[in-house]
Amino acid sequence: MTLANDTKSVNAPGLGAASAIPRTAVLEARNRVVQVRRFGGPDGLEVVDAPLPTAGRGEVRVRVLASGVEYTDVVIRRHLYPQTMHRQPPFVLGYDVVGEIDQLGDGVSGFQLGDRVADMTVLGSNAAYRTLRSDCLTRVPAGVDSAEAAALTFSWTTAYQLLHRAARVRRGQRVLVQGAAGAVGQALLVLGRLAGLELWGTARGSHAALIRELGATPIDYQREDFTRVVPGGFDVVFDGIGKDGYGRSFTALKRGGLLCVYGYTARVQPQRRPLTILMWLARQYLQSLWKWLAGGKRARLYSINVMRARHPAWFREDLERLFGLLATRAIRPRVAERISFDEVAEAHRRLEAGGLEGKLVLCPDLSSRRDRAPPQREPGPTSVQATPAT
Numbered sequence: 001m002t003l004a005n006d007t008k009s010v011n012a013p014g015l016g017a018a019s020a021i022p023r024t025a026v027l028e029a030r031n032r033v034v035q036v037r038r039f040g041g042p043d044g045l046e047v048v049d050a051p052l053p054t055a056g057r058g059e060v061r062v063r064v065l066a067s068g069v070e071y072t073d074v075v076i077r078r079h080l081y082p083q084t085m086h087r088q089p090p091f092v093l094g095y096d097v098v099g100e101i102d103q104l105g106d107g108v109s110g111f112q113l114g115d116r117v118a119d120m121t122v123l124g125s126n127a128a129y130r131t132l133r134s135d136c137l138t139r140v141p142a143g144v145d146s147a148e149a150a151a152l153t154f155s156w157t158t159a160y161q162l163l164h165r166a167a168r169v170r171r172g173q174r175v176l177v178q179g180a181a182g183a184v185g186q187a188l189l190v191l192g193r194l195a196g197l198e199l200w201g202t203a204r205g206s207h208a209a210l211i212r213e214l215g216a217t218p219i220d221y222q223r224e225d226f227t228r229v230v231p232g233g234f235d236v237v238f239d240g241i242g243k244d245g246y247g248r249s250f251t252a253l254k255r256g257g258l259l260c261v262y263g264y265t266a267r268v269q270p271q272r273r274p275l276t277i278l279m280w281l282a283r284q285y286l287q288s289l290w291k292w293l294a295g296g297k298r299a300r301l302y303s304i305n306v307m308r309a310r311h312p313a314w315f316r317e318d319l320e321r322l323f324g325l326l327a328t329r330a331i332r333p334r335v336a337e338r339i340s341f342d343e344v345a346e347a348h349r350r351l352e353a354g355g356l357e358g359k360l361v362l363c364p365d366l367s368s369r370r371d372r373a374p375p376q377r378e379p380g381p382t383s384v385q386a387t388p389a390t
C-alpha cells in the first residue's frame with residue numbers, strides 16, 4: 001500500500017489529471033512510470049511513482065502487461081524526434097502498449113474488464129497503468145504472449161505498412177533492407193519472405209546467421225558495398241538508417257526502383273540539435289525529388305503516425321492481421337529480453353550500442369533484476385534450477 005505523499009505528480013498524455021483521482025484510489029494502488037527528466041543521455045531517465053490515472057469519458061484504463069523499449073524512444077529522449085519536439089520534460093516514454101482493462105470510463109461499449117488490448121501511443125506507455133481511448137484499441141487474441149504482441153504493435157506494423165501500404169511490393173521483387181537485424185528490419189525480412197520477395201539485408205558481420213535464418217542474403221555493412229551486390233539494382237530499398245544521407249541506397253536501386261525512407265539512426269548523435277535534424281530531413285527530401293526527376297527512380301518518406309492520421313482504419317486492420325499471424329505461429333517476433341522498470345535506462349544504453357538480436361520489452365509485473373538473480377548454488381549433490389528471466 002502506498003501513501004499519497006509517496007507519489008510525485010507527472011505530466012504525460014493518458015496518465016490522467018491528479019486532481020480527478022479520489023484520495024482512496026491513491027491510497028489503494030499506485031502507478032509507476034519511466035520519465036524523461038531532461039533531454040540527452042540515458043541518465044536523464046527516472047522511474048517515479050505517479051498518481052493512478054482515471055479513465056475519462058470514452059476511455060479505458062489498462063494495467064500494462066508489456067510495452068516496448070524502442071530505438072525511437074532514444075530519438076525522443078535525445079530531443080531529435082519531430083513529432084514530440086514540442087514536449088518539454090518531464091514526460092513519460094512508451095511507444096506501444098499491451099494491457100488488461102481494469103477500469104471503464106463513461107460511454108465505453110464493446111469492452112469489458114479483463115479484456116486484453118493493444119495500442120500505439122507514441123508516449124506514456126512505459127508505465128504500470130495508463131488510460132487509452134477506447135476507439136483506438138485493438139484486441140489481443142487469447143493465448144498470444146503479451147511481450148510478443150507489444151513487439152508487433154509498433155515495429156511490425158511499421159514493417160507491414162512499409163511493404164504493403166507504402167511500397168506495395170509484388171512477389172519476386174528484389175528488395176534490400178538496411179538495418180536488417182533491427183526490430184523493423186527483422187519484421188521486414190519475415191513479412192517480405194511471406195510476400196514472396198527475394199531479400200538482402202545489411203547488418204554487422206556477426207548477425208549474418210540471423211539474417212540468413214530470416215530468409216535473406218546478409219551484407220556486412222562494415223565490409224561490403226551493397227550498391228554492387230545485385231547487378232542492375234534493387235526494385236525496392238527500405239532505409240531506416242540514413243547513412244550518407246540515403247544517397248547510396250538511392251544508387252543501389254534499378255531504374256524505376258523505389259526508396260522507402262523511414263528513419264535516420266545514423267544521424268542520432270549527442271551533439272545534434274532539433275533544428276539541424278529538421279533541416280537535414282527537409283534537404284534529403286528535396287534532394288530525393290531531384291534525383292527522381294534526374295534518374296527515373298522514386299523515393300517515399302514513410303511515417304506510421306502520418307499514415308495512421310490519414311487512414312485510421314488501416315492501423316487496426318494491419319495490427320489485427322499481424323495478431324492473427326502470431327496466433328497461428330506463422331510469425332514469431334524475437335524478444336531479446338523482458339525487463340523490469342529498473343532496467344529501462346540500461347536498455348536505452350544497449351539500444352544505442354547496437355548488436356541486439358531482438359526487442360527489449362518492459363513488463364511492469366516483472367521484479368527487478370536483482371530480485372530475479374538465480375539463487376547461490378549450495379554445495380551438495382543436487383543442482384539448483386536458475387529462475388528464468390522471462
Ligand SMILES: NC(=O)c1ccc[n+]([C@@H]2O[C@H](COP(=O)([O-])OP(=O)(O)OC[C@H]3O[C@@H](n4cnc5c(N)ncnc54)[C@H](OP(=O)(O)O)[C@@H]3O)[C@@H](O)[C@H]2O)c1
Binds near residue numbers: 075154180
Ligand atoms: N517512420 C516510422 O514510422 C518509423 C517506425 C519505426 C521505426 N522508425 C525508425 O527506424 C529506425 C530503425 O528502427 P528499429 O526499431 O528497427 O531500430 P533498431 O532495432 O535499433 O535497429 C536498427 C538496426 O540498424 C543497424 N545499423 C546501424 N547502423 C547501420 C548501418 N550503417 N548499416 C546497416 N545497419 C545498421 C543496427 O545494427 P547493429 O546492431 O548491427 O549496429 C540495428 O540492428 C530508427 O531510426 C527508428 O526511429 C521509424
